[in-house]
Amino acid sequence: MYGDDIASVLITEQQINEKIRELAKQVSDDYPERGDRDDLVLVGVLKGAVMFMTDLARALSVPVQMEFMAVSSYGSATSSSGVVRILKDLDRDVAGRHVLIVEDIIDSGLTLSWLLKNLQSRNPASLEVCTLLRKPDAVKVEVPVRYVGFEIPNEFVVGYGLDFAERYRDLPYIGTLAPEVYST
């Protein structure tokens, strides 16, 4: 699929799977089942987090409710400005709820830093972050992240939800994009 666009496989489907199982164990241990309407609320950030969110939810051994937000950074496509606009908000109020933001990747940290402030202002009982990938080299803003799957080098990665110009999200693994693809 996608011809020679993928330069190398960085994280295989099996490695993603194993990591999700580890993360799910930690999350399930940290959020005991409360019963009634006090389920953990997973907030997935569209669209990148979709694959991770659905796989994580199915690997957890505690019940969760699923919410989604879609946000978009103002400004150029290449450098995030930190100014974020809500394209789709949560369907429900999260006041008093335990909320776990689910992200595919933290790059500069600007999206998440804005999102944390925004969700915190809605007075959840607790607010934490679970990200599959983090690029330590690229962090401009320090954001507290409770669960991190993989620390990856500062390369352009796609697959398993991550896109380049909306393509490659459907790959079941995470790969590096051949430079010819984004330099032309």
Ligand code: PRP
């Ligand atoms: C990507 C990614 C994260 C964010 C990380 O989303 O899915 O949400 O960028 O970047 P940052 O740490 O520098 O803010 P994108 O805005 O490309 O939207 P998408 O999820 O729909 O691809």
Ligand code: MN
């Ligand atoms: Mn995203």
Ligand code: MG
């Ligand atoms: Mg994207």
